[in-house]
Amino acid sequence: MGAAHRLLESIRKGERVDLGNNHYYALTLSGASGRVMVRDWMEGRFKDLVSNIEAWFSDLAIVARDGKGQAHDPKFMAVCGALVRELKDLPAPTAATLWKTAIQRLPIPQPIMAQALARFRTDLVDKDQPPFNHARMGLIKAYFIRLNQGGNTTMTAYLNPDHPSPAYHCGRLLAILANLQRAALGDVGAGVVQRYYAAASQTPGLIIGRLVSNARNHLGKLEGGLAYWYENQIADVMGRLGDGAPRILDLNGQGLFALGYYQQLAALREGKKTNETTQGETK
Structure with missing residues (x-):
């Protein structure tokens, strides 16, 4: 994104007048039964192209899974690969749609967001797959930013405690409860996330209350200060x-729900590192 931003600024400031009136032409091709198929044709002002690329990376920006700053800008094929288990499984029309979405700054189709969400849920319970694919989470975030004309200022790269959606906060709550369970019991294999994520993300009204009630058992296993901290987090x-x-x-x-869960977990991980650093400095 940095390179696109610098190039766009140089055009705006008149430093690259040679590019200001240029146009781009993009042809999208794919193979089909041994033949070459034309998927799409795009053209427009070069300045708009650079601006749209900058917006693409800005919309994809997401906090790193460890909470330590933003994740690196994903390559285009990494975004495509976030939708499938293996890149070879990605349908050519899907890649072409994503390419056009990026180049022309279009809304992300809901079926693509749904595909990313399905992969997230699947990988969450698969120990052989890392569930927190940065490109995948960034794509889900970008979907909401582009859902409404003019963008969505409540959808940020980092945790937004003031987000207006109850669904977002339900995801946050599950992340806190999962961390609480880990703090109280250690690694229990199939924990609250593996057992309840699917149900909680679809019918939170039936699941969340039960999980919060069960959290009292976990709070009783913690020392006073830590238990008090988790109680405050849950209450908030x-x-x-x-x-x-x-x-x-x-x-x-x-x-x-998925974004709230992910961003809250990243914030908890960053908070843990900060606390450990502070404790180390005071020893």
Whole structure:
């Protein structure tokens, strides 16, 4: 994104007047039964192309899984690969659609977001697959930014405690409860996320209350200060749910749930590192 930003600024400032009036032409090809198929043709002003590429990377920006700054800008094929288990499984029309979305700054189709979300849920319970694919989470975030004309200022790269969606906060709550379980019991194999994520992300009103009630057992196993901290975290998020967790979440709600879960977990991991550093400095 940095290179695109610098190039765009140089055009805006008149430093690259040679590029200001240039046009681009893009032909999208793919193979089909031993033949070459034309998937798409695009053309436009070069300045718009650079601006759209800058917006693409900005919309994909997401906090790193360890909470330590933003993840690196993903390559285009990494974004494509985030939709499937193996890149060879990606249909050519899907790649062409994503390419056009990036080049022309178009909304991300909901079926593509749904595909990314399905892979996220699948990998979450598969120990052989890393569930927190940065390109995948960035793509889900970008979907919501481009969902409404003019963008979505509530969808940020990092955790947004003031996000207006209850679905987002339900995801946050599950991340906190999962961390609480780990703090109290250690590695228990199939934990609260592996057992309840699918149900909680679709019918949080039926699951979240039960998980919060069960959290009292975990709080009792922690030392006073840590138990108090987790109680405050849970209470804060519960307070943002208003009348309670939604009974059912639609596809968009499930996407916000996933982002809330991921960004909250990244924030907890960063907080843990900060606390460990502070304790080390005071010893």
